[in-house]
Amino acid sequence: MPCGLFFSKYEKDDAIFKTVWLKCWMTVLVVLLLTFPLFSQKFSEMLGLNVTNLLNLIFVYIIGAHGLNLLTGYTGQISLGHGAFMGVGAYTTGILANAGWPFWLALPAGGVMTAAVGMLFGIPSLRLRGLYLAIATMAAQFILDYAMRNWTSLTGGSSGLIVPSASLFGFTFDSDQSFYYLALAFAIMATMYLKNLARTRTGRAFVAVRDRYLSAEVIGVNLFKYRLMSFGISSFMVGIAGGLWAYYITIISDEHFTMWLSVQYLAMIIVGGLGHVLGGIFGAVFFVVLPELLRLPAEAATAVYPNIFGIFASLREMVFGLIVIMFLIFEPDGLAARWHTVRNYWKLWPFSY
Amino acid sequence: MAAEVKPGSMSKTAPPVNSTPFLRVDDIYLRFGGLNALSGVSFDVQQGHIQAIIGPNGAGKTCILNCICRFYQPYRGTIYFQGVDLSKVATHRVAALGIARSFQNIELFKGMTVMDNIKLGHHVHMHSGFLSGGIYLGRAKSEEMRVRKEIEERIIDLLEIEAIRKKVVGTLPYGLQKRVELARALAMKPKLLLLDEPMAGMNLEETEDMARFILDVNQEWGVTVVLIEHDMGVVMDISDNVVVLDFGTKIAQDTPLEVSKNNHVIEAYLGSDAAAHSKLGL
Ligand SMILES: Nc1ncnc2c1ncn2[C@@H]1O[C@H](COP(=O)(O)OP(=O)(O)OP(=O)(O)O)[C@@H](O)[C@H]1O
Ligand SMILES: [Mg+2]
Numbered sequence: 001m002p003c004g005l006f007f008s009k010y011e012k013d014d015a016i017f018k019t020v021w022l023k024c025w026m027t028v029l030v031v032l033l034l035t036f037p038l039f040s041q042k043f044s045e046m047l048g049l050n051v052t053n054l055l056n057l058i059f060v061y062i063i064g065a066h067g068l069n070l071l072t073g074y075t076g077q078i079s080l081g082h083g084a085f086m087g088v089g090a091y092t093t094g095i096l097a098n099a100g101w102p103f104w105l106a107l108p109a110g111g112v113m114t115a116a117v118g119m120l121f122g123i124p125s126l127r128l129r130g131l132y133l134a135i136a137t138m139a140a141q142f143i144l145d146y147a148m149r150n151w152t153s154l155t156g157g158s159s160g161l162i163v164p165s166a167s168l169f170g171f172t173f174d175s176d177q178s179f180y181y182l183a184l185a186f187a188i189m190a191t192m193y194l195k196n197l198a199r200t201r202t203g204r205a206f207v208a209v210r211d212r213y214l215s216a217e218v219i220g221v222n223l224f225k226y227r228l229m230s231f232g233i234s235s236f237m238v239g240i241a242g243g244l245w246a247y248y249i250t251i252i253s254d255e256h257f258t259m260w261l262s263v264q265y266l267a268m269i270i271v272g273g274l275g276h277v278l279g280g281i282f283g284a285v286f287f288v289v290l291p292e293l294l295r296l297p298a299e300a301a302t303a304v305y306p307n308i309f310g311i312f313a314s315l316r317e318m319v320f321g322l323i324v325i326m327f328l329i330f331e332p333d334g335l336a337a338r339w340h341t342v343r344n345y346w347k348l349w350p351f352s353y
Numbered sequence: 354m355a356a357e358v359k360p361g362s363m364s365k366t367a368p369p370v371n372s373t374p375f376l377r378v379d380d381i382y383l384r385f386g387g388l389n390a391l392s393g394v395s396f397d398v399q400q401g402h403i404q405a406i407i408g409p410n411g412a413g414k415t416c417i418l419n420c421i422c423r424f425y426q427p428y429r430g431t432i433y434f435q436g437v438d439l440s441k442v443a444t445h446r447v448a449a450l451g452i453a454r455s456f457q458n459i460e461l462f463k464g465m466t467v468m469d470n471i472k473l474g475h476h477v478h479m480h481s482g483f484l485s486g487g488i489y490l491g492r493a494k495s496e497e498m499r500v501r502k503e504i505e506e507r508i509i510d511l512l513e514i515e516a517i518r519k520k521v522v523g524t525l526p527y528g529l530q531k532r533v534e535l536a537r538a539l540a541m542k543p544k545l546l547l548l549d550e551p552m553a554g555m556n557l558e559e560t561e562d563m564a565r566f567i568l569d570v571n572q573e574w575g576v577t578v579v580l581i582e583h584d585m586g587v588v589m590d591i592s593d594n595v596v597v598l599d600f601g602t603k604i605a606q607d608t609p610l611e612v613s614k615n616n617h618v619i620e621a622y623l624g625s626d627a628a629a630h631s632k633l634g635l
Contacts, residue, residue: 193487200486200493201479208462208473215460218422219541220448220477233483 033184037177049292052176056248058288059183060241063190065268065280067237070194072266073274074203075230076210077125081118081137082238082265084144087257089114089239090246091148091155094163103166103247110243111236117144118235125227141262148254160253163246179248186244190237195277197233206230207275238265271327273334282335286327294319373436375400375577376421376545381430383416383601390416391427391601398545398594403571403578405588405609408598409621414581415457417598418547421579422454423447434545449477453543455534457550457581463523467533468501470522471508474540475500508536512566528559535566546570547579552587560584564591589613597621 037052044051068082079085093110101109121140125133148155155161165174166182173179197203208216209226217223246252264287272283294316331338376398383391391413398404406414419425421432423444432439434450442450453474462470479500481493509515512532517525522533531551538546548567552560564587570576571591582588588595588609595612597605599621605612612618 192489196489196493197483197487200489200497201476201481202483202486204465204469204473205476207465207469208476211462211464212460214424215456215462216473217444218448218454218460219473219537220445221473222443222445229483 037180040177040180048296050176052180054288054292056176056179056183058284059180059187060244060248061265061268061284061288062187062281063244064238064241064265065272065284066190066194066277067234067241068265069269069272069274069276069280070197070206070237071230071234073269073276073279074198074210075206075227077122077227077230078130078134078266079122079137079231079234080134080259080262080266081121081140081144082234083257083259083261083263084141084148085114085118085235085238086242086245086261086265087148087252087254088117088144088235089242090252090257091161091242092239093243094161094246094252095154097163097247098161103168107166107240107243107247110246111239114239114242115232115236118239119228119232122228122231122235125231126224138259138262141259145254145258148257155254158253158255160251161246163250163252165250166244166247173247183244183248186240190240191277191281194280198277202226202229210275267324269334271324271331271334273336273339276334276336276340278336278339279334282339286335290323291316291320373433374398375435376579377433378417378421379431379433381417381420381427381432383413383420383425383427389601391420393430394598394601394603395430396596396603396606398577398579400577401571401575402593403567403580403591405592405595406579406581406598407583407585407588407595407612411600412598413601414598415549416601418454418549418579418581421447421452421547448541451542451544452547453538453541453545454547455531455538455549455551457553459527459530459534461522461530461534461537463521465522467514467518467520467522467525467536468504470533471504471518471536471540472500474537475504478542504540508539511539511569512536513562528555531555531559531563532566535563539570543576545577545579549581550583551580552582552584560587567591585613 036055040052064082064086068079071077071079089110091110092113093106096106096109097103121137124136128136149157151157165172166179167173168182171178173182198207205216205221205226208219208221209223209230213223216226242257245256249256268283268287269279270283271286272281273279298313298316327335374397378394378396378398380393380395381391382389382393394413394417396404406417408414416425420427421434421439423439423442426440434452437450439447462473465473479496481496485491485493505518509518512535514529514532514536517529517533522530525533535548535551538548551567552563555563567578567580568591571578580588580592592609595605595607595609596603597612597615597618604621605615605618607615
């Protein structure tokens with residue numbers, strides 16, 4: 001190859017983990033994640049929580065949060081419908097699984113269905129920006145919410161839909177430990193996908209649409225196409241999250257996919273970091289772990305004063321809200337931005353003098 | 354694909370390529386409410402020329418570029434680029450025809466690096482989509498590498514911006530941002546480059562650099578340039594032909610030397626005082 005020299009130079013520059021130490025840390029992290037179920041039991045007993053269960057939820061939320069981050073953080077289109085979109089994925093996958101579709105078909109089919117629904121409700125984005133789009137997608141949330149609750153022949157309504165566990169190549173993922181690996185694999189895939197998309201043509205076009213759409217058109221970016229495409233990919237991802245959730249929880253009802261979930265997703269990526277790949281990860285961890293951590297002292301206090309349990313429970317909600325607000329005030333760019341500054345400092349650790 | 358007309362690939366009924374003007378602005382009218390921003394402006398731009406457009410503030414210079422880029426729709430008249438009626442082309446398709454521009458008020462993506470901004474200029478010449486890009490193996494990856502190499506060798510070298518290529522654009526001084534905007538336009542591999550006051554607000558050295566880049570691009574790459582510029586020295590030095598606008602009408606079109614002698618121009622553009630004459634270098 002005549003350009004071999006340049007090629008290798010750019011390729012090195014192109015790698016995600018550039019320094020040796022970053023590679024080491026990543027290896028440590030991967031090994032920890034892979035071996036985690038081996039010592040999760042002890043860990044859970046120590047903390048008095050089901051840690052594997054929490055991690056599984058985190059992985060599922062990471063996929064959905066990446067999806068919303070692609071739409072809101074990268075393309076600049078807000079959505080208050082992603083809770084319901086997750087429901088579309090969950091129900092589609094669940095219904096297909098009940099109809100005998102195998103996991104490897106039902107899950108992507110749920111994603112595709114959600115992408116179609118998301119694009120349909122994303123059509124207003126071709127005309128609407130900001131708050132107006134928020135209201136339009138909120139309408140999607142309410143419409144879908146209503147359908148999930150009342151189309152009982154399809155969804156089982158409030159009594160729920162029972163879904164079998166996922167099984168792949170004859171192996172059934174019916175325990176927290178086994179599902180852990182499935183969810184981890186999907187979370188990693190979603191993360192890699194977002195990272196790669198963000199640094200190639202499509203991802204740059206999304207950011208161009210977000211930052212200056214006139215300028216984007218001048219350089220040949222088709223605004224309509226990319227706005228809709230962003231809705232499609234984003235909904236696909238949150239639909240996959242919904243499908244995995246259905247396989248994990250094995251009974252889904254409309255209560256999971258309310259406005260509250262949409263708001264939570266939005267809060268996740270804002271706290272985590274809009275337009276950062278790490279944003280969805282930090283956000284999902286934050287929103288799954290923090291309520292649990294707050295539950296521990298609340299329960300301990302209740303054990304001592306059982307008659308005022310209600311107060312501690314609501315105190316917990318308030319503290320949670322307060323912490324979120326504090327984060328928004330003191331880390332307005334999200335945890336990911338903070339992480340980048342810290343990492344730049346420690347980049348060459350232990351040689352960072 | 355009908356919009357992509359290559360020279361020489363037209364059917365027999367179309368006029369031969371060399372007799373159609375490269376860019377023809379034909380009697381265009383543009384109105385904002387009661388204000389006639391352009392009334393009956395016509396001119397041709399020859400292939401390979403640097404065509405200057407001058408005129409006092411508010412004369413309608415930027416409006417012409419916005420009509421060519423399809424931001425504004427003239428209510429009468431037509432603009433042809435290589436024989437293609439631009440009013441039938443969608444805004445985002447203009448880039449694919451080979452028209453690039455820079456803006457009077459910089460329109461870069463401020464949060465991105467210089468490199469990513471320039472890569473965005475390559476958008477229409479790249480192919481990876483949401484699947485191949487997201488998987489980033491094979492084609493998408495080699496495309497990124499190839500484009501990056503091309504940008505480094507052709508554009509970054511030419512415009513002398515090696516040192517800042519990984520910087521975030523918003524942190525750069527004004528003069529450099531103007532240069533990056535030119536770089537992004539060049540990454541589009543344009544046949545026609547529209548520059549809206551590329552030297553505005555620059556010091557002498559930066560102005561000279563910019564003039565040199567424009568000449569390089571014009572002479573070495575054969576790119577036709579439409580240049581809006583207030584600095585008469587630059588216009589006199591590098592342009593082949595000058596269109597003078599005033600209140601939305603064309604009052605003169607000639608070589609720089611002839612235009613500078615034209616009494617209408619001197620009056621409209623600079624007032625009739627002696628200072629104006631010295632400004633024009635007479
Ligand atoms: N979007 C718009 N809405 C209303 N009026 C406009 C718009 N764009 C331009 N105009 C008006 O059209 C006229 C011509 O504007 P234009 O921007 O083309 O001037 P210009 O020759 O580029 O001037 P300058 O040298 O100041 O850049 C001005 O009176 C301007 O106010
Ligand atoms: Mg102007």
